[in-house]
Amino acid sequence: MTYEVPVAPGEKAEIEETTELSGESWPMWEVFVRAHRGISHVHIGSLHAPDVETALENARDVYTRRGEGVSVWVVPSTEVHAFEPDAAADYVEANEKVYRLATTYEIPEEVGQM
Amino acid sequence: MVVMSPEEQFQAIIDAEDKIEPPDWMPDGYRKTLIRQIAQHAHSEVIGMQPEANWITRAPTLYRKAILIAKVQDEAGHGLYLYSAAETLGVKRDEMQELLHQGKHKYSSIFNYPTLSWADMGTIGWLVDGAAITNQVMLTRGSYGPYARAMVRICKEESFHQRQGYEVLIRLCQGSPEQKAMAQDSINRWWWPALMMFGPHDSDSTHTEQSMKWKIKRVTNDDLRQQFVDMTVRQADYLGLELPDPDLRWNEERGHYDFGDIDWEEFWHVVKGNGPMNRERVAHKVKAWKDGAWVREAATAHAKKREARSAA
Numbered sequence: 441m442t443y444e445v446p447v448a449p450g451e452k453a454e455i456e457e458t459t460e461l462s463g464e465s466w467p468m469w470e471v472f473v474r475a476h477r478g479i480s481h482v483h484i485g486s487l488h489a490p491d492v493e494t495a496l497e498n499a500r501d502v503y504t505r506r507g508e509g510v511s512v513w514v515v516p517s518t519e520v521h522a523f524e525p526d527a528a529a530d531y532v533e534a535n536e537k538v539y540r541l542a543t544t545y546e547i548p549e550e551v552g553q554m
Numbered sequence: 555m556v557v558m559s560p561e562e563q564f565q566a567i568i569d570a571e572d573k574i575e576p577p578d579w580m581p582d583g584y585r586k587t588l589i590r591q592i593a594q595h596a597h598s599e600v601i602g603m604q605p606e607a608n609w610i611t612r613a614p615t616l617y618r619k620a621i622l623i624a625k626v627q628d629e630a631g632h633g634l635y636l637y638s639a640a641e642t643l644g645v646k647r648d649e650m651q652e653l654l655h656q657g658k659h660k661y662s663s664i665f666n667y668p669t670l671s672w673a674d675m676g677t678i679g680w681l682v683d684g685a686a687i688t689n690q691v692m693l694t695r696g697s698y699g700p701y702a703r704a705m706v707r708i709c710k711e712e713s714f715h716q717r718q719g720y721e722v723l724i725r726l727c728q729g730s731p732e733q734k735a736m737a738q739d740s741i742n743r744w745w746w747p748a749l750m751m752f753g754p755h756d757s758d759s760t761h762t763e764q765s766m767k768w769k770i771k772r773v774t775n776d777d778l779r780q781q782f783v784d785m786t787v788r789q790a791d792y793l794g795l796e797l798p799d800p801d802l803r804w805n806e807e808r809g810h811y812d813f814g815d816i817d818w819e820e821f822w823h824v825v826k827g828n829g830p831m832n833r834e835r836v837a838h839k840v841k842a843w844k845d846g847a848w849v850r851e852a853a854t855a856h857a858k859k860r861e862a863r864s865a866a
Contacts, residue, residue: 442753491857
């Protein structure tokens, strides 16, 4: 099947994206799940909830219904901080500093594994 | 170093089979196409709960009831993953939902058909979820990271949906002649709507070329439909059921099954809101949202009270 919305003849292809809301919207939470002991929590998705207890319960119900995890964290989405997209170029420079990589250095074969 | 324009950089990421992530620059058309599609996909999961919820109270055994509840719960979860993916593009879930309530957003037309018998629970799993998986497997390779990741989770769960549905039909087909007839009647009603789920012919599809270039879409409607028919014929044979298409036959030369013409008039009729269940589905969704208002308000009030108490 397709989830593209079929455009009927004479219909416009764009949809409305905003509208007036009557009620209050719940804040968003980012969900992190530890799949099993011994590994870190990994970001798995997000959800809306009015408070931290509900966020945790909903995260468990939505994201760990098939044994996907043994521990769940929820973090308010507004508490996740990141560089502005423009600063992304700074990551590229790191690739030029190959002397930081172990594979840059040739070790004579007779020395053995290092 | 060659300086690329933002648009060239964007396309280079896609051409390299890398993913576009939320903070990246993206053409407005890419963003809008994704919002339109992900919102419709999310709404489909949510509205898709209704035809099956219809049978929860009437499932033939406690075991089948438990399966159906689990499946409907999955659909709610799928809606949630998808609304979250759309929200990374700067739209709000509550607004998308409100637009659905206002009839300004669409969902897949397949959910505008009624579920008349228990066999429909089997057929929906087998054919409707089967058609959905055919598309969603492709979408896991889509270029927008949050959407593709949501698809990976959804595909794992959809596989359960399809297999439990097929099992429902196996049981019915191994049962009494009446049970088998019920299964056949169900296939007769769902086969063509299931094929319509793949959308208009490529020649009539408005955005195929651009969406393929942006890798929002990776296989065309007609190719996916063919892939689905080719897989399904064998599965119908095993059940001993007949797919209701006199033109369905193996084409040695093409290496595919040929099949009959889809009734596009019916397709557009339902898309435009005039299918058997369009009005009822949206009205039910709006009612459920309104009936639940007091729960949401109470939860908000509770959260505020606790916050005030811990601040004091």
